[in-house]
Amino acid sequence: MRCMRRLLLAAILAGLLFLQGCQAQEPIKIGYVANLSGRSSELGVSGRNAMQLAVDQVNASGGIQGRSVQLIIKDDKNDPAVAVKVDEEFYQEGVVAVIGHLTSQVMEQTLQLMDGKILFISPTVSSVSLMGREDNFITVIASNQKQAELLAQQAIQKTKTIAVVYDLSNKLYTEEIYRYFKAAYERAGGQVVLAEPYMSEVGTKFSSLASKVLASGAQGVLIFASGMEAGILTQHLRKITPHYPIFTGAWSMTADFISSGGKYMEGVYTLAVFDDQSKYPQYRAFREEYMARYTDRPTLASVGCYDAAQVIFQSLRTSRNHSYQSIKESILSKKFDGLQGELIIDVNGDANRPYLLFTVQDGLFKRVES
């Protein structure tokens, strides 16, 4: 009888050890969410590609503390209602953090609902209204204010009056950056003579937009739109007024920008958070692998997502456990190795990362030392 009890005890212990062993092999779940379908999905897709690359690399190197990383990808369709739904799904699935969303518009809607439940690390959201407070939002990109100020600083050198055209499909971002730009530009002595919002949709008449801009008498234009639409608008503007001074925000800096703008793109100024010609070894290695896998160049979202992935990986390695609070603590007020240099996340989870100025020369983006 005693022997039987011992055997039973040994079997239970073995079972518990087995279960523990199984539990130890459970992957760490990380979410990625962005707009992945439809006409404005380029950033979301390129960000997802970089995330997948980062996850594959970390898994190939043995995972994190012996556990593999599982990437769960969801499409928010750039729709706040969809975003809330998929974020709730993330929470139910037990992700340790979510990389995304990519637009301020969507992020604002879901952030408060998920406070204490999901920690978001956004590769692209730069809305000032989401920054400067201690919450569940961490970003690896500098604020709209900085972007707007740099654009104003550059624009004022070329034009004293300017029109601003911005896409309302990412209203929170575009309206905010417009306000900061206007303030900075006008502080510098310039004047915004036209603010022209539009909704990106099939049938948008860019020729009409161009006519309005030119009719405003503005000496130049600042566009906050996707690369494709900024390129088309540029064409319409310059067909009428060649060499018209044009500036765009970091959102536009994609391969589509140049291809859709054709030969009219020369001399257009744009901002970016990364330099594709950067000599940083980490970036060169990343770029090479990204292009080998996707036969495409990395975008702002690709770099942002890869950096965000490294932030979460590093924090998972150093945090006490994988709880929401512990991961958050291991990110705030820390330095991380970014693809193009050091990335500092402050106490509120905001990044202090410089924006870089580029202009198009011979069909290519060229860095402008500001």
Next chain:
Amino acid sequence: MMPQKNWSLRDILTINYLFVSIIPIFLLSLFALDVLNSHIKKQVMAKDQMLAKSIANEVEVYLDQPKNLLFLVEKVYTDQDSRMNERLERIVEQFAILDTIQVVNLQGKTIYNAPYDTDMLGLDVSNRPYFAETLARQTPFWSSSFISLRTGQPTVTLSKRIPDGIIVLHLNLSQLSQIIADTNVHGQYYSCILGQRGTYLAHENIQKVQQRVLEPNFATLKDREGTHFITMDSQEVIASVAKVQEINWTVLVYQNKDQAYFPIRQITSMFILALLFSVLVASILGKSSTEKVIRPLKNLIGQTKILAQGNYNIQIEFKSYQEYNELAKNFNHMLETIQVRQQQLENTAKDLATTNKELEAFAYVVSHDLKAPLRAISNLSQWLEEDLAGHLPPEGKEMLEMLRGRVRRMEALINGILQYSRAGRLAPHYQWTDTQKLLEQIIGDIDVPETFAVTLQHPLPYFETETLLLSQVFSNLISNAVKHHDRTNGHVTISVGEAGEFYRFTVADDGPGIAPQYHEKIFGIFQTLQSRDTLESTGVGLALVKKIIEVQGCTYDLQSDVGQGVSVSFTWPKVPHRDGKGENEERSQ
């Protein structure tokens, strides 16, 4: 040395039966399974490859339409019809695959488009990847896929150089998914069409197409047309690759290996079931056949046991195999022979008993009737000597004394014969015996001279035995050792050892010894090595020893040579041999 295993005939027969019936089926099953497996695997791989190629062919057929449309648009453009825009619009409306049509001049400026969009007219597309590529070739150029700003669907451009520019067709690829849906037979297959970069153009999950997801195995499979085994999500999968050559798209057909090889598992299960059934049937048949073989043998074994118990009035009767029937017949014949022999033996025993009784009577007569005249001769010679006292010369007196000596010898011989004839025929009488005390008593009775040394080696056993017979053996051996010794200071040693179920007693002396040629002779009755005139002896003692030892089922051994003394060893049972007969009953009649 390992003891040889005592196998049961039943076990051996059963094992052999199973072995003989199962091994051929097992080997045949293995061979058949191997052939079937190989055949089914080849079939599955060929079928999957055929499906992938069939999808690739369908895609090529699907792409034939835009190629024809390209020539149609070229013709419309070349005609320079005043209603060209209208005609191009109509073409776009008629063919669902067409998203837009563009005619671009050599500078990259859009000069016509359909659906007609003034916003797009005049736009420069010279930076679009297809522009430079199309200008550089004479054949139509297929671009890589992208998401159309108009439709949000995966789109590809087909462009062709014309003398004053290029014609560009923007093709909506949403219908591609229908091709793979049509080929997804019974949900067994998972197929997809991949663009030049490995993103999904057609997939059963439309989200993967819309989200431009990269097929994870594209890098490893894109240049490997054929069928391969790969691992996906920890599952083994059969992947068939076919290329749409013209546009460098890849068609992948996946099939779960377990699902594909389901028939193999089914057949394997059937074979296993058949094998198990064969084992069951073989076991039942084997048991039944073995029983049929074993039952007569068991019967025979039972009969032999009865026979061994002394019952010969039995007969074996069974109807079985020819060999068994013959065995039974011979056994019965053997029984009859034994019964006849038994009867003869019983008759002989009776005769022997009668003879023994007669012999006893004779012995009695001899001992009584012969002893009486001897006693008379002895008495008469004594009386004669007394009557003639003083008249009888010394020679006469000496002769009378010699006469009485011969009479005593005669009497001793008669007693010896009587003793010898009775040895072994008296009923056994067991007593707990202290060998030490018994020997001391014998030595005292023999009246061993004081100059003689008799040594008893200890310890001597205390056991239940026929004391009288053991005493007789020791007495004869010790008295012989003393009597035939050539010195007055002889030494006799009595010792004991172990011999399994027996004790081994040895009586050894240091006397003159016996030459080897007499070793047998001295155990014969009335055999003496010295003349009776030299040493008074009946010659019965050792013969009596031999008879008693043999009746006990024991053995004896004599070691001696001239001048080497004599050592007689004999075995004696440690426990009584009770054979069921009463102790007061005689051993044989």
